[in-house]
Amino acid sequence: MITKDMIKRVPKVELHDHLDGGLRIETIIELSEKDNLPLPSHDPVELKNWFIRGCMQKSLALYLETFQYTIQVMQTKENLERVAFEAIEDLAKENVVYAELRFAPDLHTQRGLNLEEVVNAVLAGLDRGKAATGLQYGLILCAMRNESPARTLEIAELAVAFSDRGVVAFDIAGDEYGHPPKKHLEAFQYIRNKNFNITIHAGEAFGVESIWQAIQICGAHRIGHGVRLVEDMHIEGSSILKLGSLSQFILDRRMPMEMCLTSNVGTGAVESYEKHPFAIFYKNNFRVFLCSDNRLMSDTNLTKEFTIAAEKYNLTLRDIEKITINAMKSAFIHHNAKIAIIYDVIKKQYAELRKEYSID
Template sequence: MTTPTRDEVLRAPKVLLHDHLDGGLRPATVLELAHEIGHDLPAQDAEGLGRWFRDAADSGSLERYLETFDHTVAVMQTSEALARVARECVEDLAADGVVYAEVRWAPEQHLAEGLSLDQTVAAVQAGFDQGQEAAGGRIVVRQLLTAMRQGARSREIAELAIAWRDRGVAGFDIAGAEAGYPPTRHLDAFEYLQRENAHFTIHAGEGFGLPSIWQAIQWCGADRLGHGVRIVDDIEVGADGHARLGRLAAYVRDARIPLEMCPSSNIQTGAATSIAEHPIGLLTRLQFRVTVNTDNRLMSGTSMTHEMSSLVDAFGYDLADLRWFTINAMKSAFLPFDERLDIINGVIKPAYAALAAPR
């Protein structure tokens, strides 16, 4: 199969499992909302502001990367602002060829102007509903509710996810700096979710190594790993190219635990040095359940088309490889099984078949 062009990558259906709502705002929207509330920004035009976010995120430090969110979260403190950002998120993803997305965000960070947790979720859902309706059925979007791992509200947010799970919320997540904040601090929330037969993912193996991944899976019961890039620390590759998997890496592969990989973001936070040297190449060759994601589209100046195209350039992937990533992601979604099958068989496979057909 021939190497796909960027236009073909854009037209190919894509599935996104790891995307932060507060990391994907349009620079122009940040400017407008900041002006309305008198929030000072480091740049005064959309182009300059977008550049500032990318440069600030290019520090190589996860902690510094997370500081950029001070500005986006500051302008997302009202129902109107949350709904607008959510609607624009859906519009941007649909324009990028995304057919299914789970977008995560932390309700506890959006209470500064008096909103309740329930009101924040309602506002985001209203925006998602508006965006999906405007897209005419071309995209399905669900919320993942995130608790901050340095905070103490994870059980409360888990209960919020359950309260909304039939109204647009697909699951739960924890995020924030990994070092010093192991997922086991939030065991109560995870045990509650398991009792409720609910789905959750955990940021693990990005800023911290194998212990974080091990705890997320074996102590907390994560369905998926947010990033999980450091699982390569448990894989030895010999001079002959043969890979030997340690116990944890073998378990992750055997159990088909999905890895929510975000190549461009990992380079910014220092988890990888380049796309070509990103562990996604090895993990794909070893047939882990690899998925491709954006993480924070504003901070990384990225899109699903950009992420996929970067992998095509670095590893020579063809449409069959991109189809594999996409079906991996759809299989791993927190959507009911029959709905996942409908998207795989009714949208993804036919679209890739049409792209691959001889002209």
């Protein structure tokens, strides 16, 4: 039997973590008071309960409302660097050995910073975190689906410009309804022409068409969420009887999907943990792995996500190792760097744990 202690200690890989969705409550209060910014409450317990109420009530509107208060404290170089540093610190405490954090630079220019200053400040914090903890990272820049295609292209160009300083990919996020990814095709074509990396939020609040566009039109290398892919399958119980052409393509091409259990349940993308398609995808050999999405709003972290998955889907330690390696194989860093982390860190630590717990 896998235990919570084992899950806490295993090496982990985080590939879908929003910087503005993972702030410490104490930091939000301190920075808000320093900059004279409003908050729903200055009591840590009350404020935390306010931030997680959307997830607890399965209300997407309440869930999204909270971001205004994290974003408002991320408008100066000093604050951005601190938030990024603390994110690395918090991930390292869970024994995350590689992480890709993402954020939308455009949301952090409200007090005069330009896009380059925003990215430099975040990278400074991530670098300081790496130096302090040893945790290796990549940064993903997000454009917002409701922005103009011209602005999206500017964020894509920004991502490529910082590709030698820690930015590893380009993403597009935001409301899927009425904002199809193909609207921003010029940005994606620019990224592809530069031999750079693409992950796209798709199949979370909208159906198979969103995933199809992300892959076949926009050239996504990974899919953020993708839970609605089940609509392209004939499923009975936990068995897939037939795959549609898109799901078969994703399986055959080993297209990675970033699964966020608690976030998906909390925003209503899926009804419950029991009905989340992660287990079906995993047990039918899709390349899926677990992510936190928004650690603050979903009151979660990778340790909690793996604990939930182990309990709900009867995962073994070997399953958790495979899921972690799935994630590392899907990371947006160079091949040799991935192989080094897989063999020198992940497999090594799992072997030591199996020996310690006398697991064959």
